[in-house]
Amino acid sequence: MSETQLLPETDALIDGLRSRRSGHNFDPDTDLDDETLEELVLDATYAPSSFNLQPWEFVAVQDDDRLDELVDIANGQEHIADTGTAVLVAGHTEPKTADRVFEEWVEAGRVDAETAEGMKEATVEGYEGERAGRDYAIRNASLAAQNLLLAAHARGLTATPMTGFDFEAAAEFVDLPEDTIPVMLIAVGPSAGDEPERLPRRDVDEVLHRETV
Numbered sequence: 001m002s003e004t005q006l007l008p009e010t011d012a013l014i015d016g017l018r019s020r021r022s023g024h025n026f027d028p029d030t031d032l033d034d035e036t037l038e039e040l041v042l043d044a045t046y047a048p049s050s051f052n053l054q055p056w057e058f059v060a061v062q063d064d065d066r067l068d069e070l071v072d073i074a075n076g077q078e079h080i081a082d083t084g085t086a087v088l089v090a091g092h093t094e095p096k097t098a099d100r101v102f103e104e105w106v107e108a109g110r111v112d113a114e115t116a117e118g119m120k121e122a123t124v125e126g127y128e129g130e131r132a133g134r135d136y137a138i139r140n141a142s143l144a145a146q147n148l149l150l151a152a153h154a155r156g157l158t159a160t161p162m163t164g165f166d167f168e169a170a171a172e173f174v175d176l177p178e179d180t181i182p183v184m185l186i187a188v189g190p191s192a193g194d195e196p197e198r199l200p201r202r203d204v205d206e207v208l209h210r211e212t213v
Ligand SMILES: Cc1cc2nc3c(=O)[nH]c(=O)nc-3n(C[C@H](O)[C@H](O)[C@H](O)COP(=O)(O)O)c2cc1C
Pocket: 020, 021, 022, 023, 077, 160, 161, 162, 163, 164, 165, 198, 199
């Protein structure tokens, strides 16, 4: 790629995504401040989502006793208590933001009202079926979770995504409504230092397929 096609921030972005780690070495004595938490969630909301539905919620657990309970829900993963902050990223299994979002498509002049109505109907239909809503929830919220991980890394914080927890218990623990499921639990906070060497990645030659697998 020629130099002129690169963004000014390309190097920093690529370095950042390649140096991100799922860290476990959290500083138990320092907590995330509120402003940083809000910034991280703001960054997460810049993730792409189907039709811009933004079908996600972020539940920050910071109370010490509740973090201890969350450790139990997460199979004894103690680093959750060390972080001081665990964010449950949850996804909607129903397109419950559709009315508002498709209105915004029209208000922004992106489509006319009739087209937006068609898009909305197609979206609602797309969520029908046994697994569709769950799949959408996981796809959309996972992208938001990755944004949060990268944003934490960019701010010099440590963050680890986790699915090693009891999903039903976690949903109950934070009072998720029926149409919203836990997708990723993220322990995030100031680092206490080095992490072990990164585990190897599969080679591009092995994972990149051309036309068919
Ligand atoms: C879907 C998913 C579930 C994960 N669950 C856990 C978990 O429960 N506990 C944990 O410590 N790390 C968990 N991880 C982190 C992985 O272990 C980590 O991403 C992997 O070892 C690669 O390391 P890296 O992220 O530092 O490159 C999870 C990661 C993903 C994507």
